[in-house]
């Protein structure tokens with residue numbers, strides 16, 4: 001991680017993607033390797049109540065405190081895919097969501113202004 005973020009234009013998100021996808025052994029062995037925080041991970045982390053931050057580095061730190069090291073690479077991928085396919089930014093599909101029973105931001109209970117609430121959820 002330390003070497004990757006020294007490269008021009010490479011921040012933690014890219015470094016985490018490269019490490020977890022191309023060098024999983026290095027990701028597993030590096031205590032500073034974490035979670036790639038993109039727009040989907042940001043949105044889901046906030047909707048799940050895992051963070052109150054909007055800054056990617058702070059969100060990653062909050063997630064790293066919650067998610068065991070060995071599960072960080074898969075957690076990032078799962079959150080990205082869930083954000084793309086189910087928990088979309090403006091129209092989260094809460095009634096089809098497998099984690100709906102545990103989600104503090106679920107709209108499944110009924111909300112007339114779902115788009116407005118989804119926007120407010122971040």
Ligand code: SF4
Pocket residue numbers: 047086087088092093094095097098099100103104105106107
């Ligand atoms: S219940 Fe709704 S807001 Fe919560 S994760 Fe699922 S789709 Fe997103």
